Amino acid sequence: xKTVDNIHVFxxxxxxxxxxxxxxxxxxxxxxxxxxxxxxxHVTVVMRGGERTFRNPYSLLSSPRQxxxxxxxxxxxxxxxxxxxxxxxxxxxGTPLEISHPVNSFPLxxxxxxxxxxxxxxxxxxxxxxxxxxxxxxxDWELHYSARGPDDTVFADRLSERHGDRVxxxxxxxxxxxxxxxxxxxxxxxxHLYVCGPSLMILDAFxxxxxxxxxxxxxxxxxxxxxxxxxxxxxxxxxxxxxxLVPADQTLLEAIEAAGIDAASLCRNGVCGxxxxxxxxxxxxxxxxxxxxxxxxxxxxxxxxxxxxxxxxRSLVLDR
Amino acid sequence: xxPVFKTDESFRAPFHYSNSPAAIRRFPFPFDQDTFMYxxxxxxxxxxxxxxxxxxxxxxxxxYLGECREREIVLAADTDRCLALxxxxxxxxxxxxxxxxxLAHDYPDHFExxxxxxxxxxxxxxxxxxxxxxxxxxxxxxxxxxxxxxRQTQGDWCILDxxxxxxxxxxxxxxxxxxxxxxxxxxxxxxxxxxxxxxxxELGVFDRALKLLMNLRQGSPVRRLNWSMTIHPRLDTSPxxxxxxxxxxxxxxxQNVGEILHLRVELQALWRLPRSNAIVFSIRGYLxxxxxxxxxxxxxxxxxxxxxxxxxxxxxxKGLRRYHETAVTWLADYDDGNSTTPGTQPD
Numbered sequence: 104x105k106t107v108d109n110i111h112v113f114x115x116x117x118x119x120x121x122x123x124x125x126x127x128x129x130x131x132x133x134x135x136x137x138x139x140x141x142x143x144x145h146v147t148v149v150m151r152g153g154e155r156t157f158r159n160p161y162s163l164l165s166s167p168r169q170x171x172x173x174x175x176x177x178x179x180x181x182x183x184x185x186x187x188x189x190x191x192x193x194x195x196x197g198t199p200l201e202i203s204h205p206v207n208s209f210p211l212x213x214x215x216x217x218x219x220x221x222x223x224x225x226x227x228x229x230x231x232x233x234x235x236x237x238x239x240x241x242x243d244w245e246l247h248y249s250a251r252g253p254d255d256t257v258f259a260d261r262l263s264e265r266h267g268d269r270v271x272x273x274x275x276x277x278x279x280x281x282x283x284x285x286x287x288x289x290x291x292x293x294x295h296l297y298v299c300g301p302s303l304m305i306l307d308a309f310x311x312x313x314x315x316x317x318x319x320x321x322x323x324x325x326x327x328x329x330x331x332x333x334x335x336x337x338x339x340x341x342x343x344x345x346x347x348l349v350p351a352d353q354t355l356l357e358a359i360e361a362a363g364i365d366a367a368s369l370c371r372n373g374v375c376g377x378x379x380x381x382x383x384x385x386x387x388x389x390x391x392x393x394x395x396x397x398x399x400x401x402x403x404x405x406x407x408x409x410x411x412x413x414x415x416x417r418s419l420v421l422d423r
Numbered sequence: 424x425x426p427v428f429k430t431d432e433s434f435r436a437p438f439h440y441s442n443s444p445a446a447i448r449r450f451p452f453p454f455d456q457d458t459f460m461y462x463x464x465x466x467x468x469x470x471x472x473x474x475x476x477x478x479x480x481x482x483x484x485x486x487y488l489g490e491c492r493e494r495e496i497v498l499a500a501d502t503d504r505c506l507a508l509x510x511x512x513x514x515x516x517x518x519x520x521x522x523x524x525x526l527a528h529d530y531p532d533h534f535e536x537x538x539x540x541x542x543x544x545x546x547x548x549x550x551x552x553x554x555x556x557x558x559x560x561x562x563x564x565x566x567x568x569x570x571x572x573x574r575q576t577q578g579d580w581c582i583l584d585x586x587x588x589x590x591x592x593x594x595x596x597x598x599x600x601x602x603x604x605x606x607x608x609x610x611x612x613x614x615x616x617x618x619x620x621x622x623x624x625e626l627g628v629f630d631r632a633l634k635l636l637m638n639l640r641q642g643s644p645v646r647r648l649n650w651s652m653t654i655h656p657r658l659d660t661s662p663x664x665x666x667x668x669x670x671x672x673x674x675x676x677x678q679n680v681g682e683i684l685h686l687r688v689e690l691q692a693l694w695r696l697p698r699s700n701a702i703v704f705s706i707r708g709y710l711x712x713x714x715x716x717x718x719x720x721x722x723x724x725x726x727x728x729x730x731x732x733x734x735x736x737x738x739x740x741k742g743l744r745r746y747h748e749t750a751v752t753w754l755a756d757y758d759d760g761n762s763t764t765p766g767t768q769p770d
Contacts, residue, residue, distance in 0.1 A: 108642070138641055139517075139697035167698060204642040210700045212586060213510035320587045369638050377638045 109149060109201040110137065112173070117196055120176060120257040124225060125191055126164075129173045129202065137170040140205035142233035143297075143325070146173065147371060149201040150189050155353075156361065159186040160371055162229035162299075162325075163205060164258075167236060173202070176257060178225040183329050184352050208370050209299065209325035211236060216293030218244040221281065221308055223300020224255045229325055230299055231258060234266065245269045247286065249300070252276035283311035299325045328372070330354045330411045331392045338414070340364060340423045341383055355409035359423065366409070366423065373411035380407055380421045387416020425532050428549060432489025435496070440656035442715050446485055450711050451476050451688045452719075452767045453648040457728040459737070461623040463632045468644035468692050476690060479529040480644065481522060482707060483577065487549060490577045490599070490658065497598040497659050498574075503606045504661070505570045507582070507594035514582045514699035515568040515594065516559060521694060521703065522572050547575055569596055578690075578707030581605075583636075585700060589613050590636060593701075599658040599708050601651045601687060602742065607662070621736040639695045639702055649689040649706075651741045652750075656685055656710045675746035680753045681714040684746065686726065713753065719769045723757030730754065 116128040131137055140163060150157040165174035177190045194200070209229050211218060218237060222230045227248060237244045246266070250256040252274050262270045273279040287296070287308075296317070298308045305324045312322055332352050339346040340359065349358040356378055359366045369377035373393035382389070382405050391401045393408035400406045407414075407421070433439040442450070471477030476484070497504055507515060523545055527536035535546040541558045552575070556563040564571045573580045573596035582594040589612040597605040608616045613633050623629060639645065653660055654671035675684060690707040717723035730743075731751050738747055764770055 140641070141698055141700040144700075204640055205697070206640055207700045210585070213513075213584060213699075214586070369640065375638050376634055 109203055111199065112137075112202055113199045114194055114196055115172060117194075121254045123254060124176055124178045124257050126174055126176045126257075127190070127194070128165075129175070129200065130171065132199065137173055138204060139170055140167050140232075141207050141210055142167055142236035143209035143211060143229045144205035144207040144232065145209075145229065146175070146205055147203040148175070148190075149203075150186060150194070152185070152189050152193065155185070156357075157184075157186040157189055158357070158360070158371060159190075162209075162232070164228040164231040165235075167232055168239075176225065176228050180329075184332070206369060208372070208374055209233075209297070209323060211297070212295045212321075212323075214293075215242060215295035215321075216291055217295070218242060219286065219290065219294060219296045220244065220246045221296065221298040221300065221304070222246065222248045223298075223304045224250045225257070226299035226301075226304075226325070226327065227257060227259075227262075228299075230297070231262070233297070234262070238266070245271065247271050247273065247281050249273040249275060249279075249281050249304070281308075283308050284315070287312045287315045287317060293321075295321045295323065297323045297325075299327075302326055302328070326372075330371075330373075331390075331413070333390060333413045334415060336387075336414050336416055336419065339418070339420045341420055342423050349413065354411065355407070355413060359409065364423065368410055371410045373408055376408070378408055378410045380409055380423055381405060382407055382419070383422050384418065384420035385414070385416060386418045387414060389414050389416075389419075425530070426483055426485050426487065428488045429485050430488055432486060432492075434489065434493045434656055434658040436655075438655050438657070440486075440489070440710070442711055443485060444718075445474075447711065447715050447718060448769055449474055449476050449484075450716075451648055451690050451709055452716075452722050452725075453650045453688050454725050454729050455765065455767050457725055457763065458732045459729045460734070461620070461626060461628050461737075463628055463635065463647070465632070465635060465645045465647045465693075468646040468694075476707075476709065477646070479525065480692065481525045481529070481576065481705070482690070483526065483530055483533070487577055491550060491575060493658055494574055494596075494598045498570075501663060504598045504663075505573070505596045506605055506609050507567060507569055508610065511582055511584065511594040511699070511701065512561070512567070514584070514696055514701040514703070517696035517699050517701065518580065518582060518703050519568040519572045520558070521696070522576060526576075550575060569594055578705055581704045581706070582696075583613075583702040583704060585637065585702065587612075588637075589633065590702060592616055597661070597706075600661055600706070601649075601653070601689070601708075602660055602662060602665075604662045619740070621740050622734070636693060636702060639693060641695045641697055644692055644694040646690060646692040649691055651687050651689075652743055653685045653687045653710065654746075655683050656712070658708065658710075672742065672745045675749055677749055677753060680746065680749050681717075682712060684750055685710045685712045686716055713750070717754070717757045720757070721763050721770050723754060724759065724761065725763050727751065727754035727758040 111132045112129040115130045118126040120126045145160045145162045147158050147160050161175040177187050179191045180187045220230050298305045335350050343364045347362050349355050369375045376395040390413045392411040476482045523536045526534040533549045537544040543558050545554045579597045583590040584593045591612050595605045660668050688709045692705045694703050
């Protein structure tokens with residue numbers, strides 16, 4: 104299906120939360136309220152940078168109940184593909200941007216008896232909006248927020264002020280670490296765990312929970328990762344009748360979009376399955392980097408998730 | 424188009440129902456080919472042609488007053504036709520907002536919504552309502568939001584929670600259904616509640632449909648059509664009421680089939696809800712008897728062929744067996760053997 108209409112916004116404020124993290128406030132060009140959303144949601148920000156268009160997902164950290172504006176926070180990563188650098192260097196107050204409607208791949212369970220939130224560094228962003236939702240309800244919750252030091256611990260003061268004992272901070276530069284085994288060992292049945300942070304943190308938290316017998320359905324994670332880069336490769340789109348090169352630092356999906364071809368996508372992170380394309384012909388191998396296809400799908404070589412996956416091939420023809 | 428409401432309809436014995444010529448022309452005839460088989464058949468729920476039943480996201484037509492009255496009657500006798508598990512309260516408010524904003528925007532002659540922060544005022548001139556309430560505060564409404572709102576709409580509404588890689592039927596207002604029970608299905612997931620449908624699983628229809636719905640996004644609703652047949656213009660063909668309507672299937676004769684056999688088409692629309700991240704699924708039913716239907720020659724021709732060639736398992740599942748042959752024989756008079764134009768629109 105065709106891609107949806109984006110929402111046109113402008114940057115109404117920028118706050119330097121830490122030397123590495125900027126908080127952007129976005130408002131609709133028309134002044135109308137933005138759509139309501141559920142905590143954990145993200146929007147895809149479209150940055151038209153002249154030569155290149157970036158489409159990066161950023162979690163909404165603002166309150167779902169106050170949608171005169173949205174707030175996102177971007178951590179600068181100059182070794183990345185350029186999206187965060189663009190946001191930090193080229194976006195100023197007044198810059199117009201396009202954003203998608205909010206999408207939630209990290210929702211809160213409505214049935215949990217208790218909610219444990221774990222945030223690492225910039226992973227605090229979706230969790231802030233989730234806390235806004237939780238603070239309206241009656242279910243017990245707590246936040247364990249780990250970061251290297253003050254430069255990485257954004258918004259912690261705000262959170263501690265508002266929520267007191269429910270918020271526990273850990274500064275790893277001073278040797279403070281979340282004890283996952285202890286944490287998961289002392290929770291009532293029906294507790295859900297949510298982790299947003301580096302992949303190692305997610306792995307540690309989940310390993311501890313699984314060892315303690317938590318059901319997988321009670322464990323939730325959101326990972327901020329840039330799509331993997333790799334060797335450039337050529338791809339031919341059978342329906343569009345176009346051949347294009349996928350450069351090392353662009354995803355297959357981005358290359359298709361850059362060629363002006365409409366391509367379905369949603370999470371752009373390899374988890375939702377929306378962008379799936381059929382492989383008509385392959386001379387080489389597919390490099391699957393997603394978390395969606397089954398093992399059978401992968402080995403069949405007939406499907407690929409272009410938002411994160413690549414190929415090492417002499418030829419690749421897709422059904423698009 | 425501003426619908427003019429009929430004021431004396433009855434969807435239970437003694438029946439009193441008919442479609443105006445305009446209603447006939449806008450009927451959502453579902454068959455675009457001369458044979459029918461299950462498919463996902465979902466498309467974006469974008470505005471259809473002016474005057475069509477898809478012109479607006481939520482359709483109000485000439486049967487509005489009659490259908491609201493019918494819902495009232497069903498609920499007075501059986502409160503289990505509207506059920507909501509406690510964790511779906513946020514989703515109920517999402518649905519109230521969706522319906523109010525669309526109706527007020529698209530039918531300003533009949534509905535008005537004024538909002539001042541969380542203080543809302545809803546005016547429904549058709550039903551004579553003028554209600555002030557606080558959005559989010561259930562004590563300020565006469566019923567929970569889903570029941571309150573859907574008592575003022577046509578068609579059934581189901582709210583699905585998204586969790587554990589599936590969708591769960593956790594709330595609904597279901598008074599006009601084609602033989603399925605909300606009370607029985609409440610709490611089931613997508614595959615569970617579809618398990619009685621024959622053939623579709625083998626075709627992979629449900630796997631694809633579930634994938635599509637799990638990725639449904641705010642601002643991009645989808646729709647599809649579903650169909651069955653009903654004897655008499657009866658909306659409440661629930662399992663709970665089977666003793667009342669079941670015997671009707673034995674009452675079809677070659678003399679009365681044109682009058683009492685109705686094609687029943689459901690326009691189903693699905694929206695992603697903002698605050699709850701749930702999905703609301705509206706099932707908007709339209710009824711037309713064979714006599715009215717064949718006034719559109721293309722439809723008479725096509726329906727004859729669809730029924731004649733239907734897979735026996737589908738005939739059985741859709742409850743058509745007892746009168747299938749009678750219907751096909753009657754419709755044969757309206758099939759001149761010519762080819763039909765593509766699509767579902769009248770010529």
